[in-house]
Amino acid sequence: MKELTNDYLEEAIEDSRPYAASGKVNLSLPGYDETIKDDLRVSIITTNGSCFSAGNNNRYIPMQSTSKIIGLMLALQDFGKNRVFQTVGMEPMGDFFNSISQLESYDTSKPFNPMINAGAIAVSALIKGKNVENRFNRYMDFLRKITNNDHLKMSKEVYEAEKSNGARNRSLAYFMQSTGTLVADAEEALDLYFRMNSVMMCCHDFARVGLFLAKGGLDLETDEKLIPSHHLRTVKAIMMSSGMYNSSGHYAVEAGFPCKSGVSGSIIGSIPGRMGIGVIGPAIDEKGNSTAGGALIKKLSQDLELNMFGVDYTDRRRADGVG
Amino acid sequence: MKELTNDYLEEAIEDSRPYAASGKVNLSLPGYDETIKDDLRVSIITTNGSCFSAGNNNRYIPMQSTSKIIGLMLALQDFGKNRVFQTVGMEPMGDFFNSISQLESYDTSKPFNPMINAGAIAVSALIKGKNVENRFNRYMDFLRKITNNDHLKMSKEVYEAEKSNGARNRSLAYFMQSTGTLVADAEEALDLYFRMNSVMMCCHDFARVGLFLAKGGLDLETDEKLIPSHHLRTVKAIMMSSGMYNSSGHYAVEAGFPCKSGVSGSIIGSIPGRMGIGVIGPAIDEKGNSTAGGALIKKLSQDLELNMFGVDYTDRRRADGVG
Amino acid sequence: MKELTNDYLEEAIEDSRPYAASGKVNLSLPGYDETIKDDLRVSIITTNGSCFSAGNNNRYIPMQSTSKIIGLMLALQDFGKNRVFQTVGMEPMGDFFNSISQLESYDTSKPFNPMINAGAIAVSALIKGKNVENRFNRYMDFLRKITNNDHLKMSKEVYEAEKSNGARNRSLAYFMQSTGTLVADAEEALDLYFRMNSVMMCCHDFARVGLFLAKGGLDLETDEKLIPSHHLRTVKAIMMSSGMYNSSGHYAVEAGFPCKSGVSGSIIGSIPGRMGIGVIGPAIDEKGNSTAGGALIKKLSQDLELNMFGVDYTDRRRADGVG
Amino acid sequence: MKELTNDYLEEAIEDSRPYAASGKVNLSLPGYDETIKDDLRVSIITTNGSCFSAGNNNRYIPMQSTSKIIGLMLALQDFGKNRVFQTVGMEPMGDFFNSISQLESYDTSKPFNPMINAGAIAVSALIKGKNVENRFNRYMDFLRKITNNDHLKMSKEVYEAEKSNGARNRSLAYFMQSTGTLVADAEEALDLYFRMNSVMMCCHDFARVGLFLAKGGLDLETDEKLIPSHHLRTVKAIMMSSGMYNSSGHYAVEAGFPCKSGVSGSIIGSIPGRMGIGVIGPAIDEKGNSTAGGALIKKLSQDLELNMFGVDYTDRRRADGVG
DSSP states (O other): OOOOOHHHHHHHHHHHGGGGGGSEEOTTSTTOOGGGTTOOEEEEEETTSOEEEEESOOSOEEOGGGHHHHHHHHHHHHHHHHHHHHHSOOOOOSSOTTOOHHHHHSTTOOOSOTTSHHHHHHHHTTSOOSSHHHHHHHHHHHHHHHHTOTTOEEOHHHHHHHHHTOHHHHHHHHHHHHHTOOSSOHHHHHHHHHHHHTEEEOHHHHHHHHHHHHHTSBOTTTOOBOSOHHHHHHHHHHHHHHTTGGGHHHHHHHTOSOEEEOTTSEEEEEETTTEEEEEEOOEEOTTSOBHHHHHHHHHHHHHTTOOTTSTTHHHHHHHTTOO | OOOOOHHHHHHHHHHHGGGGGGSEEOTTSTTOOGGGTTOOEEEEEETTOOEEEEESOOSOEEOGGGHHHHHHHHHHHHHHHHHHHHHSOOOOOSSOTTOOHHHHHSTTOOOSOTTSHHHHHHHHTTSOOSSHHHHHHHHHHHHHHHHTOTTOEEOHHHHHHHHHTOHHHHHHHHHHHHHTOOSSOHHHHHHHHHHHHTEEEOHHHHHHHHHHHHHTSBOTTTOOBOSOHHHHHHHHHHHHHHTTGGGHHHHHHHTOSOEEEOTTSEEEEEETTTEEEEEEOOEEOTTSOBHHHHHHHHHHHHHTTOOTTSTTHHHHHHHTTOO | OOOOOHHHHHHHHHHHGGGGGGSEEOTTSTTOOGGGTTOOEEEEEETTOOEEEEESOOSOEEOGGGHHHHHHHHHHHHHHHHHHHHHSOOOOOSSOTTOOHHHHHSTTOOOSOTTSHHHHHHHHTTSOOSSHHHHHHHHHHHHHHHHTOTTOEEOHHHHHHHHHTOHHHHHHHHHHHHHTOOSSOHHHHHHHHHHHHTEEEOHHHHHHHHHHHHHTSBOTTTOOBOSOHHHHHHHHHHHHHHTTGGGHHHHHHHTOSOEEEOTTSEEEEEETTTEEEEEEOOEEOTTSOBHHHHHHHHHHHHHTTOOTTSTTHHHHHHHTTOO | OOOOOHHHHHHHHHHHGGGGGGSEEOTTSTTOOGGGTTOOEEEEEETTSOEEEEESOOSOEEOGGGHHHHHHHHHHHHHHHHHHHHHSOOOOOSSOTTOOHHHHHSTTOOOSOTTSHHHHHHHHTTSOOSSHHHHHHHHHHHHHHHHTOTTOOBOHHHHHHHHHTOHHHHHHHHHHHHHTOOSSOHHHHHHHHHHHHTBEEOHHHHHHHHHHHHHTSBOTTTOOBOSOHHHHHHHHHHHHHHTTGGGHHHHHHHTOSOEEEOTTSEEEEEETTTEEEEEEOOEEOTTSOBHHHHHHHHHHHHHTTOOTTSTTHHHHHHHTTOO
């Protein structure tokens, strides 16, 4: 087991960076081009407050699918577990994140889980508020508290790109409207969904989200309990089985802790009771996960013994100075 | 948090037993009939060796799908992780355990994971030995060591029933033979698979398997390391995402630890570093999981704080006298 | 073989009317309610110009899916066979008319054929014109010539209903926009599609369309050739294999001539070289075909020996005074 | 319209032969290799008894899937239409001939139609007889009468190849056994199916089968009615919608008459009231149809005006000296 230091993280970054070569930058995102392909950055915050970071690309990128876990938390707050899971399932699905076939295959036309696009659109329709503006403001307030970062905001440019490239998500939303799965108007649900995906965060912010989940929902400033622990357990369990698109099983084996990725190349990792991890590596594989970022996550798991299925996992927590 | 005692377990059994009413006994299994529908039994063994048990139905039942985790361990031993996962995937699948469509849907015709029937048949073909007899003997030797029970044996009656009801599994095996996924002759692979499913175990044996995984692969008598820890982490991660048929996501949320069920009504639970759990409740739901047994597993998770996604999970281990 | 007379048709109507009981009226269509459930009407026009009719419900109803064959003819005129079938296939599909899974299952995401909703939406995008208004006007001009009925027009009420119930078709259109299958903007393609479905026709008009196909594309007034015969052969072949939703195979066997149905309860039949048939029976089965109308079509085939797979089919044409 | 002569057929053969280049010879069939790739032969017999033929490869080849129409005729004779279509559907299916997913997708697990492998296996189980030997003898008797060729027999070599390459068909049969669709033992149904596929016929024999269907089921020697006309209409309708694998829609449009192909490169065409066509061209496309043979079929349709959807089709019959 290696010691968690900034120097160690620099080494880990350099070991993982070559994996960027096998990925592709998502050129549909504003500001994303080949020049950032090899970028790789990591931030780690432990539950006792120590911060570590390494790598380049210290900039703000769109949340993309990492917004799905924030939306799920808010919907669980607003409607409770029973109501949320009447609308969306909690089962992993062996198919691509934008699959529509599954909606048709099952009688209920319930999306498999909140981590796939259809599921997240259905969940976003459950966030309370009198209109899209208001509901998005609630999302931002919650996110700013979680990350302790009042400066977070949506990129209009990304939002416009989301909207104009949104035909597939529109197809999903209208399908769910036709079956009654979607409780809101399709265009409104999509509007909120596109906004949520377009919020810009830096690597430290992603780590903060992971930490919030790892530490049990406390406001990092005030230690106020923002959301009950059982909701966070639910979110982490779903991240474990479905958070890394249709490589989630692979990451459950190779990383062994809850993660959520986005096609902007971000990954949020959360190790209960120990730490939150944020990773940014823009080159993604065909399933949507950062190639260098994924390699880094697996390396961290091994070197820092973060795998929750390890027998001695519980002892390691003390080792990183937490327990 | 409740204290783990025999009295507590008796209470938990009586709380969970009514859920048997919503299930059905699998009448295709020899000896299974309506008279055993309300049976429910649990055994727990902690990593420091304490044993607890409660309930009725203290008898031997067929392993059925719980054999899948034993077969996977043996194949990992024999061929290593890379080779095994060339033949079978590690991704959860949102479909029934005997689905054949998925084999046709994907280019590779690789079964999604080793916990579904197709995957387990493909994996059983990887257990080394010069013939079926010999390969099955290796399976039994390994299982007897894991459970520390030399008396385990296969039921010929169950085996005959498996064979004569085996058309769906035959269909899966021949499909995989036609695509080259199956490395052995279909009938031989099936023969071994049917035998493995037909081994009889009692509740304590199931708990022993869970403990073996929880404690890191040590022979319970000699403390000899029978299998590397990293293979056990792999098995537990796959149990978490795929062990409870297509309710695996539900159990990841509601139990929060690796489980594997069988249509005989058995469930093996494994809480890393803490304990192994065996449950027998013959009434199963439409997905194949024991209804009363599943309710019990979820109750135990809550009362004993076994959910690995809980922030304080690591502290609970000490509470049950282990850490 | 029975003689084709109005009296015969009255008998055939009364024989078929009881089948209405097993169907349901499509209540989402304006003016459709239980009071019209038992309505049944037929019109037949032979290629030598004789007209026959019987039954009640002599009123105008929305074309619904029968518009698909008009749209296909116009697209074939505008772009030719090669171009049209680059966008849509010509293979029958064993699934419901509004299926979206098939778009995802195949690499090309080409709709199976122009008789299913996705295919018809894609085809409507191929009708030339500078805007939706203009393209729809061309459709109406063509339809009025075919039916020799200058009074045909769209129902605004039906069009509004189509639009407000159009979520499933929107889902199909946006899916095809996301894959590039749709050559027009999704909302524009849908607008034209909804208008086409909302044109009102009477039973005689439906028969006229069947006759147009049966007689080789001649303007009924002027004998001017409106469309090449080979395009009409294509349309009739596709009606035979795909015109009756996923009962098309059944109708190929039991009727044996090209038909196209709509969920308004209309059926257009076309017997090459012999006659066109129009049927209206508002009670439809779960696949979308008129139950009484379908029974009538099968009865006519048998009594008048209209089955094209019959050995003596070619002789029958003379029998009805045509050849 | 061209005149049907041997000289014309020689020209048509030479025009179509180049299409062999885009196909592949099915090397799993005994005696099939690259040397026969460019072979192409045609036989035509009109309903008034005239015979025409051209091309090379005048030898016996295995029936393969063309046996499916013989098996269907016999099952219809033995059990009637209602019973047969309780076991198998009559709907075309937009998928490959050996698809197993469709069996799982629909509640009934009824194969879509008798022209796909699953459907033909289920139908072969309906051919009466006290054992496989006896049932196959009935098949041979019927086939010899239809073709007026007492010398037809099964190739043991092909039969052995069918059996040893039969894993996919075994998978289909066992699946249908598991759902109760198959009324016979899977191995027995397969044995008969493999035998039927292994009967050797020459081009003239294939044309005779087409003629038998075209002429209404008369014994070509005695004019005895061997099977009711309505059964033949059923078979021809199903050939039209499903006889050319998942190119059936294409052939309905481009040929416009009932055809059935086999992966040995054979095609049987039947033009009701006019003629039977046999074609042999061993190079097949990815869907299983002879590439040069298919091109020839389409050319014959155009040149001889065989398209049944043509308005003047009924007049053409007289032109070839039949009517």
